Amino acid sequence: MIDQTQISFENTEYAFVAKSNTELKKANFLFSIMGKPWLVNAALKITPLAINLHIPFIKTLIRKTIFNLFVGGETLEETVKVANRLEKYNVKVILDYGVEGKEGEHNFEHARDEFKKVITYASTQPNIPFMSVKITGFARFSLLEKLDEEMRKFSGALMKRYLCALDMLTDNEKEEWHRVRLRTQQLCEEGSKKNIGVLIDAEDSWIQYPVDALVMLMMDVFNKEKPVIYNTIQLYRHDRLQFLIDAHTAAVERNFIFGIKLVRGAYMEKERNRAVEMNYASPIHTDKESCDHDFNASVEFCISHLDKISVIIASHNEHSNLFTTQLLDKKGLPHNHPHVHFSQLFGMSDNITFNLAKSGFSVSKYLPFGPIQDVIPYLMRRAQENSSVSGQTGRELNLIHKELQRRK
């Protein structure tokens, strides 16, 4: 049955139904702290140093505060408590093994094995349909960078540029890339066998081309009948709406389902700074409005082509989420359409997640886990993202205050 009820993200009773009073007060305290940019900036400088110097109590302090707010646990097994709690409210989980940027073949093999364990574990759980992967978890960054640079020297379709760029690698690099492909393939195969979606994160724009090509190759094999592999498009980039349209054309031609996670993008300052430092045109939109326009246009494009696209709306933007639900209703599509999924990060925008779930949409929390020292870069990004009172933090705090007031 199609539920046409108007959804509201203002319902704080349902938004925080999974949080006790104590948890809510703690979230209130942490978001208030994150609303002080000077404090966040100081913490961003001190924390990695303190971790490296093994300063006593630092890990305990992090674990009891920001770690608990944004991370599911230090081990796979520790995430079960969070996943079970979310399941009660029809909220699913995207498991994210939070290892970032550990280089070396040994670490890459280890990461591949850990990702495989995540898939196996997810397949035993009732509400974990996806896991996410960063290709930099098992590929050397500078190799991706070289391939990307070579791909930019050629023109034409993505796969043509990829094949030309491969020819430019040395024999050793070709072998190394072959191992990266193999690891990716093994993970995708495992996901396909165990029916767990594999989401490939988007990272820096200067390594994205080979990632796009690799993911496209995987989709061509594993997404023939149903979506298993998903790429990510960052709509803060001005070239990505066109990339989506081209990818859809490729999916139609090759007859596979294009799996895509739509995000605005997490590395805007880094992208802009690099472009200035290295004197090239920034790949990022000049303003937020253009980024929002492309995000919503991408949503519209995906919803209009659901026969060959499976989309994950990964956003905390209320308008974009509402816009998607309204599009589905307008087209008479079911809220739980198998090719439409929503997701927000664990610890953020519960008002969106829980109200979407209540209205029957397929929605999940993106739940990272891993040893504290490994998830520090992720936590840093969350603290940074939440350090503007006018932005997300202000919104989170208003909602928490409203709910605390209501519970009195």
Ligand SMILES: Cc1cc2nc3c(=O)[nH]c(=O)nc-3n(C[C@H](O)[C@H](O)[C@H](O)COP(=O)(O)OP(=O)(O)OC[C@H]3O[C@@H](n4cnc5c(N)ncnc54)[C@H](O)[C@@H]3O)c2cc1C
């Ligand atoms: C499930 C999930 C998975 C994710 N996976 C990834 C991933 O793989 N890769 C990744 O990079 N990020 C990823 N993210 C993070 C995501 O990019 C950020 O959470 C997101 O950018 C915040 O935007 P928003 O859509 O929530 O909405 P908003 O709060 O409306 O938008 C904020 C964003 O808009 C963009 N923006 C802000 N100002 C400007 C400006 N002046 N010009 C241009 N753009 C601007 C920036 O991207 C900024 O982060 C993921 C998020 C979720 C929820």
